[in-house]
Amino acid sequence: MTHRNEAAHPSRDSDAASTSLLGWWQDAWRIYTRKPVLAIALLGFGAGLPFLLVFSTLTAWLRDAEVERTTIGFFAWIGMTYSIKVFWAPVVDRLSIPLLGRWLGQRRSWILAGQLGIAIGLLWMGMLDPHTDLWWITVSALLVAFASSTQDVALDAYRIEVVDDEYQGAMSASYIFGYRVALLFSGAGALYLADWYSWSWSYIGMASLMLIGLAATLWSDEPKHLNAEQRGRVDAELIDRLIGRPMYLMQRPAWQRWLLGAVICPLLEFFQRNGWFALLILCFVAVFRLSDITMGVMANPFYLDLGYSKSDIARIAKMFGFIMTVVGSGVCGVLVVKWGMYRPLLLGAVLVASTNLLFALMAMTWDGSRPPLSWLALVISADNLSGGIASTAFIAYLSSLANKSYTATQYALFSSLMTLPGKFISGFSGWVVDGWGYSDFFVIAAFLGLPAIVLVLVLMKQQPEKRSG
Incomplete structure (x- = not known):
């Protein structure tokens, strides 16, 4: 009789499911009104x-x-x-x-x-x-x-x-x-x-x-957030656990407590948690954005030298590029849920390096003349789509590395390290362009993406179980 009643009223189940789904969307929307x-x-x-x-x-x-x-x-x-x-x-x-x-x-x-x-x-x-x-x-x-x-x-x-x-x-x-x-x-x-x-x-x-x-x-x-006393207890527990005996951190002078807690403990915790593999992780963080940061500093001068107006750049390279970056980020969010973080990281690294070759092709094909706006739109779309995928996957990875007890300092370490090599190398970008031209510069920028691709593959092999939270 129970089965017969359920079969006789399928619309009730459908209505309940619709109501539940609608309620879920309403609850999700309310989060964004907080x-x-x-x-x-x-x-x-x-x-x-x-x-x-x-x-x-x-x-x-x-x-x-x-x-x-x-x-x-x-x-x-x-x-x-x-x-x-x-x-x-x-x-x-x-x-x-x-x-x-x-x-x-x-x-x-x-x-x-x-x-x-x-x-x-x-x-x-x-x-x-x-x-x-x-x-x-x-x-x-x-x-x-x-x-x-x-x-x-x-x-x-x-x-x-x-x-x-x-x-x-x-x-x-x-x-x-x-x-x-x-x-x-x-x-x-x-x-x-x-x-x-x-x-x-x-x-x-x-x-x-x-x-x-x-x-x-x-x-x-x-x-x-934690007050000074609470922070001190967390720091003392970490140091005591590391050295295997009480260090009595809270009884030391204030400057020693601050130095150990604010500077030393975030680094100790990261290396204690990851061991020797921490060095490989930091190398990967340092090289992942080498390619796009190096290319980025010469992008606008490249557009202007091709003959585009500032309004052309604003309309296509900025506004249209903005849309494609958001699309890339959205796609990557789905991929991280479905695949974990490593395969989207690999996809982003390959795409970022590859799109630099499109810039090189553009420079070689229209050397000394203004390309059609459709070409600019195509290259910018590919570049921003790949950048959205790569950056979203990378932020997810960096977030997974930080311990919440030391989030500010550890995350600052990762975000600092991810841009430092690229910013230094990009300082020579104008010198390369003046000496060899835009096409050679973009090819070099593409090859700078190879270390990131190799290290992603190493990370996938060493930590295949890692997934975004």
């Missing part, structure tokens, strides 16, 4: 805005002012500031800013300090002329990069601490969305403003947009 999730999107906008303004947008400005390409290449070294933030990450993680820290709390006070430094640096850059003030543009760009990387350290810690683990997926998605929108403003938006008005007004306009991040910092809530 205050911390909304706030992190606005804070992500403030984090993403300065990046291109001291990287590819700056190189476009300098090339438009007819600065030599070799000189432009050296400006890539400004980006190394992001790669050495691990050296002051322990200070941001453990020390409080006087007065400001009492008002906003440790995380938000450091975020606000970074945002103010970014706004001041961008305003200063907007008042300078590359023809006469190239040195001061360098100094102001360094200020922006230092303030931005400091904000990143505090913001990574804030993002992890402000909500429970169950909301970290929504926080990451919201942060990445805000960051990508900011890249659209500082890329396409800055180029449009420069084309319509001037580069000075473009940078001043970008500085004013930092008000969004400032307002978000004031609106957000300070997260709960």
Whole structure:
């Protein structure tokens, strides 16, 4: 009789399933209306805005002012500031800013300090002329990069601490969305403003947009995090376990406790957990983005030298590229769930290296003439799609490496290491272009992706069971 009744009313099961599915979507949507999730999107906008303004947008400005390409290449070294933030990450993680820290709390006070430094640096850059003030543009760009990387350290810690683990997926998605929108403003938006008005007004306009991040910092809530006593106990347990006997860390002078806890313990924990394999992991982190970072610094000068206008670059390379990056990230998110993280990492590494060859083909085919916009759209689509896949897989991998007790410093170590070699090598990019041309440069950039491909294969063999969480 029971089976007969169930068979007689199949619509009830269908209605129940539909109601359950609708309820699931409603619950999922509510996550994105929570205050911390909304706030992190606005804070992500403030984090993403300065990046291109001291990287590819700056190189476009300098090339438009007819600065030599070799000189432009050296400006890539400004980006190394992001790669050495691990050296002051322990200070941001453990020390409080006087007065400001009492008002906003440790995380938000450091975020606000970074945002103010970014706004001041961008305003200063907007008042300078590359023809006469190239040195001061360098100094102001360094200020922006230092303030931005400091904000990143505090913001990574804030993002992890402000909500429970169950909301970290929504926080990451919201942060990445805000960051990508900011890249659209500082890329396409800055180029449009420069084309319509001037580069000075473009940078001043970008500085004013930092008000969004400032307002978000004031609106957000300070997260709960370990106090000094709790941190001390975690540090003492780690050190005692490592050396096999009590070290009585809490009885040592304050400077020794800080040095051991803020600087030594994050490194000890990582190497203790991974053993000798930690060195291979760090090598992989260092080389994974060699290819795309090296290529990136010469992308905008390449477009301009081909004869494209700043509006062309903004419309296709920035806006259309933005869409393809989001698509690539979305595709990779599905692949990570289905395959784990290593196969998407391998796919991203191969695609990034391969798309550099498309740039080389473009340079050889239209040497001295302006290619059709359809060719630019094709190459940019491939480049940004591969970049979206590679970066999403890589962020998932880096997140899996960090221990939550030392997230800020460990994540700063990984994110610093992943850009340092690429930023250093990219400093010579203008010299290579001036000496051998764009086509040879892009071929070299493609070959720089080979170490990442090899190391992904080694990691797949050594840790086949590793999956994203």
